Amino acid sequence: MSGNSSPKTIATINFKGGVGKTTVTWCLADTLATYSNASVLMFDLDAQMSLTQAVGLNEDSGTLHPAFGSWYEKSLAGKRTIFDAIDQYTKPGAAHFDFPVAYDFIYQISNGLHFIPSVEDLYWLELEVFDRDQMKDFMRRLLGKIVHSAKVAEYDYVLFDCPPSFTLLSYSVLSCCDLVLIPVNPDFFASRGVSLLLNSLKMRIEPHPTPQIAVFMNKTKTYANSPTKETSFYMRQIKQICENASKNQGIRAAFFDDAWVRERVGIKRAITGGGVPPEMVPDFEGLWKACVGVLK
């Protein structure tokens, strides 16, 4: 990345839990950082802290250098967490957003992959922050600080792992991101959330423009290296939902026909102790290629 140009921002979201938001965010970031020269910043915005714990587990298993635990303790003690940034931003009477960005706020997992972890306090964010409209601009302002900070790297891509609900923080992210990436699963309940998101997002984040939306099938059941008929049924249904939403809601919603990610037990290894399994790398490279295609 050159100069202070803005990084491309991608938010992984689905109001349904368990569709693989965290795994997809981790695997995409890991694939990007490992197999390209891109510089990636990853946010864990979910109070359940799955991504944050995954980094810890990877260190415990020896996959990553064991430094995160002590860094995280310092970050909490020094009030340098994402929650502290929100606290500072929404403090009544604060003249400006005074939250210097450095490596006490951003953790360096590897050269190309940096990370802003979650904190349990995010559970109570909705109770503590009352000014919804003020919160809307939080992520935009924080990203501005990161981009203009001389103390941290320049990032090509920022990936957000969002909570499975429409929180103030996800509201803030969706108001400013370039791409909303929605993983779905080949079942009714996971697919149901797509229609809800596509048909409500525009109304909920107005007057901000609705970002590009991309939906893809995660945990695809395969037979002979192709999606099964049952999975294809849901893929076809979701594609129709995307097309109808684009036509009727005036939003840009794409369905990635060919960039599906297969269901593999081994994918759990990627997040609890190791990189993306070699047989899954082409799936995530394909997904990334499709993301870049719609981001252009």
Place this chain on the structure above:
Amino acid sequence: MSGDTEFRSPEQEVLRLLDECAELRRTLKSISAQVGRMEIRVKRAFPVAAELARDRTAKGAQSSTASISSEQALAEFDRIVALAGKGGGEEAERALQERSAADLLIIAKELGVSFPKSKPSLRTIREGIIGKVRESILLTRHNPRDRD
């Protein structure tokens, strides 16, 4: 047990029957293997004729299973969903009832409907398809509250 049999007890008779079944199975297996080898040799000796025979068998199987292709099956499903979505539930069911079992099976197969039995009843196939019709309608239905 009658006195004109060679068995001293029913158990002895059952054991003999089982032995004979096993022998028969071995013989059939051996015949099947011999027929298989003959078939392979014939196909290798007459590859063009073998290809023609395979095509004919495939076409025959297709026509005996369904009168519609996979694409037509999905198009028919979309038509039924559209009918049901507009409140024409009865019409949708009638459309399914007019279809042959083979056509219904191919529609169900294209939708990924699975059945507990290898030869499901017509009613089971129809219910499987209707289930997918309902899913399709529910996946697209949403009732956002109007904002003032």
